[in-house]
Amino acid sequence: MGSRYGTIIMGPAGAGKTTFCSSLIQHLKNNRRSCFYVNLDPAAEEFAFEPDVDIKDLITLEDVMEELHLGPNGGLIYCFEFLMENLDFLTDPLEEVSDEYLIIIDMPGQIELYSHVPVVPNLLKALTRGSLNISMCAAYLLESTFIVDRAKFFSGTLSAMSAMLMLELPHVNILSKMDLVKGQVARRDLKRFIEADIGLLQDAPESGLMYDHKEKFDAGIQEDVTDGRDFANLNRAVGHLIDEFSLVSFLKLDAQDEDSIGAVLSYIDDAIQFHEAQEPKEPNDAVEETEMDGMG
Template sequence: MGSKYGTIIMGPAGAGKTTFCSALIQHLRNNKRSCYYINLDPAAEDFVYEPDLDIKELITLEDVMEELHLGPNGGLIYCFEFLLENLDFITDPLEQVGEEYLIIIDMPGQIELYTHVPIVPSLVKALTKGNLNISMCAAYLLESTFIVDRAKFFAGTLSAMSAMLMVELPHVNILSKMDLVKGQVARKELKRYIEPDISLLQDVGDSGLVYEYKDGVDAGQVEEVVAGDAFGRLNRAVGQLIDDFSLVSFLKLDVQDEDSVGAILSYIDDAIQFHEAQEPREPNDDLEVEEHEMG
């Protein structure tokens, strides 16, 4: 049995996971590569590319909330518990997927699934072990607009690190929607977010960001909150934790730029060793073909 390869797309709500999946599928098609698209968000409705496998054919969040009187968070966890009890829904179709395919799994935006409860780790183990034995990489998206609020950015970074430790997969972290912050932050300043620099939490007043506060929100009040002693100590403790582990760095993603999407894909391919398993060619293969054509 040949190897199988895949990536699981995670991250908080609004990070652009489904948009990234669509851009990734389009890039693969443009480069004549095959993919198998799985939607595991039981509340998702609109897709640029229809999934090859959709959890809504098994269970939907709307039905669960209506029948069991659960809220969206509890309903989503129930949907995944139900999926784990009916794993053949996802494992049986994947047994037919060949090694030339990239399996793309689009996840919902409830970060508790990746950071608090062992549901996604259980799903990952089912896919990466046993008969399927999928070589898989996790891609965790964080919206780039988080860099406007440094405390929020480091909280997002901490959630990414938590997901890395919980899921236990080769991992790429991605700052999505880079087009939204274009021109708002200097390139030199951006590097401090790509490789999170905890000193960012110590010089809030000299941020280098160009940010227009919304009506009714006073910049002075925001700075006062950020500079609060208790809040500041909490932020520094979180930053120090991230710095001590040195696990999190980010790739930049602009889904409108095909080169940007291609660069992310190359990191995913490296993490799952996709190209190493493709049909090898001997150094003299091309020469033999040329000689055959000339003869």
């Protein structure tokens, strides 16, 4: 068997990862493409599509927190360490997946897993090497409402870059829930967010990012160590760090829009070279598939 193909869906809590997975699966079904859905969130409860592999059949966050008296973050790390000790739970089903499938891995929302501890990088090494040999693309979702607060947006951008450097995979960054900011951001500014332009930090004095130290000094106002000026300097330092690496740009996503899902999928397919490995089908094969689908 040749290479397998997959994408790992990551991002902070509330970014819309599971919704994106569901929309992606539905899009694949609509286009007669096969997929294999893996849930690796041990706290997830509801799914639009039943996972083919669900980590909760091995271990749940609720049980870990109750039995080991751990918090949510510590419990999640324990769940993934337990998964690594029982990796055949995941790898055995994946051995049966052919190269016609897109493996979709839905991850938890704790970004520490992608930026602070080695457990997820070690998991991905196990999946992308050896007998599985999965050609994997990481998709990092950031909620588009972050762009309303520019400092928050660049903080999220930094976490995306941290995941890119930690995981060492082909990577796409996605601004999700674009329908929530429609009409709130000028098209010209939106393009600058897509390219993560650090000039945005200097262009918004009303946001509090620009701090006029002289005015405060002239007014005799005593400044705190963590005053607005320091906050602005910190934001600029983060912005310059992102700019120096020149790694992060975003795709726009509206999970309710079929064309938007298709556009993001095309980037994922290109990153993993999915279509290059698919054998072209004869016209008669396509007709036979359509007839069989009609019979089903």
